[in-house]
Amino acid sequence: MPREITAFSNPLVKRVQALREKRHRREEGLFLAEGLRILTEARETGRVPRFLFFAAASAAHPLVRALVHAVEAAGGEAVETTPAILSKLSGKDNPQAVVGVFDQFETRLDQLDRGAASIFLVAERLRDPGNLGTILRTGDAVGAGGLILVGDCVDPFSVEAVRASMGALFTVPIVRTGWEEFLAWLRGGPGQLVGLSLQTEHDYRAVAYAAPTFLLTGNEAQGLPDDYEAACDLLVKLPMLGKADSLNAAVATAVMAYEVLARHR
Amino acid sequence: MPREITAFSNPLVKRVQALREKRHRREEGLFLAEGLRILTEARETGRVPRFLFFAAASAAHPLVRALVHAVEAAGGEAVETTPAILSKLSGKDNPQAVVGVFDQFETRLDQLDRGAASIFLVAERLRDPGNLGTILRTGDAVGAGGLILVGDCVDPFSVEAVRASMGALFTVPIVRTGWEEFLAWLRGGPGQLVGLSLQTEHDYRAVAYAAPTFLLTGNEAQGLPDDYEAACDLLVKLPMLGKADSLNAAVATAVMAYEVLARHR
Incomplete structure (x- = not known):
């Protein structure tokens, strides 16, 4: 079951927001990606976010449900939240319906x-x-x-x-x-x-x-x-x-x- | 002779800074361009800024002098200013040496x-x-x-x-x-x-x-x-x-x- 976060002061919100800075991305080995299309494409390549934030209004969307399911099956956490917090996380006035926090990856x-x-x-x-x-x-x-x-x-x-x-x-x-x-x-x-x-x-x-x-x-x-x-x-x-x-x-x-x-x- | 502006509160600084917004650009029919290379290219195509802001430290640069001369010859105004104000005008941490305010133009x-x-x-x-x-x-x-x-x-x-x-x-x-x-x-x-x-x-x-x-x-x-x-x-x-x-x-x-x-x- 997704938990709900509605407070800007929530520690996870602050932690995820900090990933907009390179230093925090490097320390955590994580990064942000946003948007239903991109997160769905990521899932199809086998990459599932560790944390998934989605707008309550989008919860019934089949692609959002599929993402929530994939995240929870992989041991990650799905978080239902507000457009204002999504906006904060993505840094955009009109936020996408979903924001994902992924492990960084690299090819040698x-x-x-x-x-x-x-x-x-x-x-x-x-x-x-x-x-x-x-x-x-x-x-x-x-x-x-x-x-x-x-x-x-x-x-x-x-x-x-x-x-x-x-x-x-x-x-x-x-x-x-x-x-x-x-x-x-x-x-x-x-x-x-x-x-x-x-x-x-x-x-x-x-x-x-x-x-x-x-x-x-x-x-x-x-x-x-x-x-x-x-x-x-x-x-x-x-x-x-x-x-x-x-x-x-x-x-x-x-x-x-x-x-x-x-x-x- | 270029005048000197060092105060953020100067009305011209505020007016030029406002050109970062579309509404003000439309009202004034003006726009901002920055950088010695670009302003020099503009001059070579016959476009001279109405206002030219330049850093005091760049005043001796031959291309800056040429721009100041062209602006004053065309009845515009050259303004010697600080890096902090140039940064404010351009919206960049490392501002270019010059910022110009040009008349908008269009081709039918x-x-x-x-x-x-x-x-x-x-x-x-x-x-x-x-x-x-x-x-x-x-x-x-x-x-x-x-x-x-x-x-x-x-x-x-x-x-x-x-x-x-x-x-x-x-x-x-x-x-x-x-x-x-x-x-x-x-x-x-x-x-x-x-x-x-x-x-x-x-x-x-x-x-x-x-x-x-x-x-x-x-x-x-x-x-x-x-x-x-x-x-x-x-x-x-x-x-x-x-x-x-x-x-x-x-x-x-x-x-x-x-x-x-x-x-x-």
Whole structure:
């Protein structure tokens, strides 16, 4: 039976709300995800929240009932609550019907199966959580075998990243690693490392891509360091016809990923 | 000579800060843009802020001096101020060196030159300011002739949209119009209307694009209404290999725009 919480001062509410901060997420090893669609997708991939908050008004919804059932069967706790508390937890004026608290999870490099997909995404010092989530979502759409985060990237379990991923956080394996470790692993098997750069003459449409392709995107403001570019098998550029000479990092990654997908098909 | 403002209570500071809200932007016909790079780009396109706030510590920077000179030559006002006030104006902890207050501007449909570009972007009920700014930035990169906002779209002059556009707000003509007006104008000349849809069998790589191509992207959550799709010359879909069956709207627009650009080249 779900318990009911209606007080902002409830210790569990305070604890869950604190997960909006990176420090608390790291200490607890937990993170927040919200929305019926995303939590249902998570459940279908076998991830069930440890705590599930749902609005009393949504209690009869079949998907909410299925989530409550799954949470309780897995030994978690379902909590019926108010829209105001859901709003507090999600940080949004119009909260979703459900907020889930999940255990963080991670894939190790040696767990990635490079035969399982023809594209892998690699991001280096990605700083914007929206970009990270959007890249995960693109990764899901192109059937990427994983997103490899190199160096000091933004937390993939931040509320903004999870939200922007629209559920892809649960479907695309995420690896966090260092550059040297990544390179050593990459060179231990087949794989073409393709870097996105402004300092090359290779147009992205005029080159050959070998599967599996590892698409490397650099930091939003600075792009890739020179020695990272030097380690790539291929550098490619996207045409820039405008005055700004730049693209959003998640956009550039997606244009490249769809090109590689089309060429592999 | 720039005047100096160091008090939060200064009426101009309060007035400019209020431009973070849509109501005040509309009433004043003004908007905020920040950052040396973006303001310099704006100046190069002939747009000079009415008010320019700059940090005292940046006063000697040649680009800041050029901006101050341009603002004063145009009859505007340059204001030397503190990092704390710049932070207040921009809403960021680490404020940029300059914040400018510009007159809003707009392009009318009948001012768009459909012979000037082979791609135009059209967005319908776009709700996210980050998406709008990102689409403008993509529009700049692909040399789009304009971004046509149809129906109830988010304000392109919101702080988030301007920021995400990275200056493309000043380089890509923006039209705000209704669907009927847009269609009537479109059908008065050459132009292929291509809608992005999940309800079609036409793969985006397997069709022919006619210049100028008008790329139509629908609302983030709902996509295009059925009658909008029916009015298109062509509906195309992007492959979706994952579980989520969706892409970020700005990402989908960019993948399509780069495809059309490559095919027109």
